[in-house]
Amino acid sequence: MLKKLILPILLVLGVNANAQESYFQDEWDYKGLIGLELGYMGAEVQRQYDPNTCINPNCDTRYTDSSSNVALGLKLGAEGRHYRAFIDARTWYDSDYESAFTAGLALQYLIRLNNNFNFFLGINGGLINSERDEYDPYYGLDAGINFDFNENLGLEVGARYSDVSISDSDDMRIDYFYQGYVSIIFKFTDGDY
Numbered sequence: 001m002l003k004k005l006i007l008p009i010l011l012v013l014g015v016n017a018n019a020q021e022s023y024f025q026d027e028w029d030y031k032g033l034i035g036l037e038l039g040y041m042g043a044e045v046q047r048q049y050d051p052n053t054c055i056n057p058n059c060d061t062r063y064t065d066s067s068s069n070v071a072l073g074l075k076l077g078a079e080g081r082h083y084r085a086f087i088d089a090r091t092w093y094d095s096d097y098e099s100a101f102t103a104g105l106a107l108q109y110l111i112r113l114n115n116n117f118n119f120f121l122g123i124n125g126g127l128i129n130s131e132r133d134e135y136d137p138y139y140g141l142d143a144g145i146n147f148d149f150n151e152n153l154g155l156e157v158g159a160r161y162s163d164v165s166i167s168d169s170d171d172m173r174i175d176y177f178y179q180g181y182v183s184i185i186f187k188f189t190d191g192d193y
Helices: 002-023
Strands: 031-048 062-079 083-094 098-114 117-129 136-150 153-164 172-188
Touching: 031 083, 062 098, 062 172, 083 117, 098 136, 098 172, 117 153, 136 172
Parallel strands: none
Antiparallel strands: 031 062, 031 172, 062 083, 083 098, 098 117, 117 136, 136 153, 153 172
């Protein structure tokens, strides 16, 4: 009896999995991606004491402060069977340093469990700007999961950590930032354009 139930279920799953294989016909098929991102952004900031108002005897030293805020982002990219690449930008506001903006690239390796669900591991890098007029380089890692509702719409939940390279001579510097985020991903194939 159990074999009579399992065999039809396996056949249905096999046909369904086989039908979904057309998502990427070969290694060179890809989809264009547009993502809208909402996340929680945190940063560690180093500041120098203000010598005009400081009563601490260590006024010439730095102190560390943390901040966290809501961030909004946009990303454009492409997805193949095993890789995704994005150009991305995000911005967030903080009362201490007004606002910050990042623009960069991300490359992710996809671990596909099926055509509708995968894990990803990636690297990212780019430029960050806070209230100063200078852009400083950042680089880091990201990881998360993707779930596709259909061939044209997906949901991504992820996290990233990025280290910032800024000289110690600055009055204020962002040492690193981290983010947890959710993205809605719109996917397009050649026939969708």
